[in-house]
Amino acid sequence: MTQHDTAEAAREFLERTGLEPTLNRILVLSAVAAGQRPMTAAEVHARILREHRINRVTVYRILDLLAEKGAVNRFSTNERVQHYCVGSNHSHFHCTGCGRVQCIANEKLHFDETAVANALNLAVSHVDLHLEGLCPACARAAG
Template sequence: MDTPRPANAEEMLGRAGIDPTPLRLAVARVLAREERALPVGDILALVRDARQANKVTLYRILDLFVAKGLVRRHSSGDRAWRYCLAPVFAGRPHCHAYCVRCGRMDCLPTADGLVDVAALGPGLAMDVVAVEVRIDGVCAACRRQSSPGGRLLTPGRETHK
């Protein structure tokens, strides 16, 4: 069952047991507002729109958020972690779509076709604490920029007329 998204950043931090400092609140607001998995550089730029911040402090905040279950850290294959709200705070479990060209990682709506591993019950050899699904491809913006007529050009393959 989906948990409703908290009304604000302060409520999210409180539910996660995190003291609401001004910078932590700014980071939580960015992650809640963007609704996509962001790399550290993007988070830092968006936080700096509201207040001063440095990369070291941001990494410490993100590590704390991950440790407390507020945020999930996702691998994209390009050595840069992406961060988004954990399902209990995002209001729904979700998977991600990653563009192999521009690096954007979007949070996708809950897909009914995905197996709810946690619902499989006690027959599993482990207690499931998380499931991560990432779909890699080329986003519509990159596809439009790189191919005539917006056709998908598969990386590593030539198109024939």
């Protein structure tokens, strides 16, 4: 997907959710969507600064708004750092060695909302699983 396609998809999403598609909102949502892994607000800010001046506090406020509207997923690690990503039906793994965070498809873990709902006899609409441990590189280094 090109940068233009990502920006256009961000603009369309903002319009569908009733948010004004301002340039800053489009840039923030596009930056998160283009990320190869969950990003911190500081990383989003740095990515946007490569091409556009934007205030750090503005990035935080927009990320909060996008999380409230369901445009981005927001979760924190044990370091109390918020991470943001897009997409649904996935969980997150945080390496306690190097700090890297990655998305993991729930299908890979063999569960989804329906499976969890059936197992627990509950009406589950969303599953948010946070995994912690060591990535392969950190596990090898730990010996």
